[in-house]
Structures are given as structure tokens and as C-alpha cells.
Amino acid sequence: MFGFTQIELLLWTLPAIGLALLAQAWVSSAYSKGQQFSTGMTGFAAARHILDGAGLHQVAIEPVSGHMSDHYDPRDKVLRLSSDVFHGRTLTAVGIAAHEAGHAIQDAVGYVPLVIRNIAVPAAGFGSNAGAMLMLLGVIFNFKMLLLAGIVLFSGLVFFQLINLPVEFNASTRAKRLLVSEGVVHPNDMGPVNNVLNAAALTYVAATLQSVLTLLFYVMRYSSERSRG
Known part of the structure; x- marks a missing residue:
């Protein structure tokens, strides 16, 4: 049953x-490809320039370990860059630096989807692992209440990812506009920047789609179990 459910879920998603x-x-x-084109500013300098231009002098910028x-x-109130x-x-x-600066600007202006996303972080963190495990166990042991509990918890992650999409898209839109308006990148050189930010946006879409499909899979299993009595 365990292996069969996993295979079904894999095919569904x-x-x-x-x-x-x-x-x-x-x-x-x-x-x-974007790494092949040089600019007059470092990522730090570009982010600092954008933040200062928005009046966010208090937002610090720090280096952080890791790739991406x-x-x-x-x-x-810290922007951390690899x-x-x-x-x-x-x-x-x-x-990338401008995109992260875009999030800082969202925070400063009270961008509503970001506010909601920040509130939903705890539910998403707990629901991601606990919800997935409870849903799977609920199917394996044919325990409807366990399955339902998992669905409720996992819904927190799905909600977080759905509200995160406009947050990420808006940050990228701000970044593209500010890079040009602040004179960091010439409009004719924006192609590689757009490519990087659009590709990154697609990763969020894919992750959200996978979570939504996973939730739908278990919701249908729950509905099927209920119909059987």
C-alpha cells in the first residue's frame, strides 16, 4: 500500500x-549566461544604491554563505547576499541583488501579500513535513481523521506558496524597473537580467503546482474514502 500510494502520487504530480x-x-x-556580462557595480553596490534611493538607509546588507x-x-531588516x-x-x-532589494521595499511600503506571507510562515513550516506525513499515514492505515488532519496542515503550505507567487513576481518587477531607473543597468542590457529573474519565478510556480497537485490527490482520496462510508 505504501509503495503503491507513492507511485500514484508520483504519477499525479x-x-x-x-x-x-x-x-x-x-x-x-x-x-x-548572466555571469558573462560585466557591470560597473557589485551586487552589494546595486542593492545599496536601490535601497538608499528608496530611503531605506537603515536596511543593512550582509554577505551570507552558500550558492543562491x-x-x-x-x-x-537585513538583506543577505551570497x-x-x-x-x-x-x-x-x-x-538578484535588486530582486532582494525589491522585497525590502515591499516590506517598507506594507505590501499586503508580503505581510500575509510573513504571517503564514510558521504554518507553512509545520504543515510541510507534518502534513505530508499525516496524509500518507492516513491513506496507508485507512484512517480518515488522520488523513483529514494532514490535509488541513498541508493546506497551510499550499496557502503560503500561493500567496508567495505575487510576492516574488512583484519583487522581480520592481527589480527590473529600478535597475533601469536608477541607472544600474542600461535598458538594452536587461535581457540577461530578465532571463535570470523569469527563470527563478518559474521555480516558484513549479513548486506551488506540485504542492497543489499533492493536496488535490489526498483530498480526492479522502472524498473517495468518505463516499465508501
Whole structure:
């Protein structure tokens, strides 16, 4: 039963898995191509320039270990950039740095989807592992209440990912606009930047689709079990 359920789930979510693989390949390709184009600013300088232009002088920028580990921490008001982005003088570096600066600007202006996403973080973190495990165990042991509990918990992750999409898309839109308006990148040179940010956006779409399909799979199993009595 355990193996059969996993195979069913794999087949059900195959379109999302395929999209995720495509997105990752696109990200790797876009990242590498963008690294070939030099800019006059490092990722740190570009982010600092954008933040200062928005009046966010208090937002710090720190280097962080890891590859593509760039993120904005709304609790500490710190923008953390991986070494390649922090020190890099490439279109990839300034594009990613500007995207993260876009999140800081969202935070400063009270962008509603970001506010909701931040509130949903605890539910998403707990629901991701616990919800998936409970759903699987509920099917294996034919325990409807366990399955339902897992569905409720996993729904927290799905909600988080759905609300995260407009947050990420908006940050990329802001980044593209600000890079040009702040004079960091010439409009004619934005192609590689757009490529990197669009590829990254597709990874979020793929992850969300996989979670939605997983939830639907177990919801249908729950409905099927209920109909049988």
C-alpha cells in the first residue's frame, strides 16, 4: 500500500516535477549566461544604491554563505547576499541583488501579500513535513481523521506558496524597473537580467503546482474514502 500510494502520487504530480526540472535547467543556464556580462557595480553596490534611493538607509546588507542563498530577512531588516552576488560585478549579481532589494521595499511600503506571507510562515513550516506525513499515514492505515488532519496542515503550505507567487513576481518587477531607473543597468542590457529573474519565478510556480497537485490527490482520496462510508 505504501509503495503503491507513492507511485500514484508520483504519477499525479509528474507535470509539476517536469516543470520543476525545466525551471532548474533554465535557472542554471540563465545564471551562467548572466555571469558573462560585466557591470560597473557589485551586487552589494546595486542593492545599496536601490535601497538608499528608496530611503531605506537603515536596511543593512550582509554577505551570507552558500550558492543562491540570497534573501531578505524582514525581522532583522537585513538583506543577505551570497558571495557571488555580494561581490559579483555581473548582470546576474545585480539582478538578484535588486530582486532582494525589491522585497525590502515591499516590506517598507506594507505590501499586503508580503505581510500575509510573513504571517503564514510558521504554518507553512509545520504543515510541510507534518502534513505530508499525516496524509500518507492516513491513506496507508485507512484512517480518515488522520488523513483529514494532514490535509488541513498541508493546506497551510499550499496557502503560503500561493500567496508567495505575487510576492516574488512583484519583487522581480520592481527589480527590473529600478535597475533601469536608477541607472544600474542600461535598458538594452536587461535581457540577461530578465532571463535570470523569469527563470527563478518559474521555480516558484513549479513548486506551488506540485504542492497543489499533492493536496488535490489526498483530498480526492479522502472524498473517495468518505463516499465508501
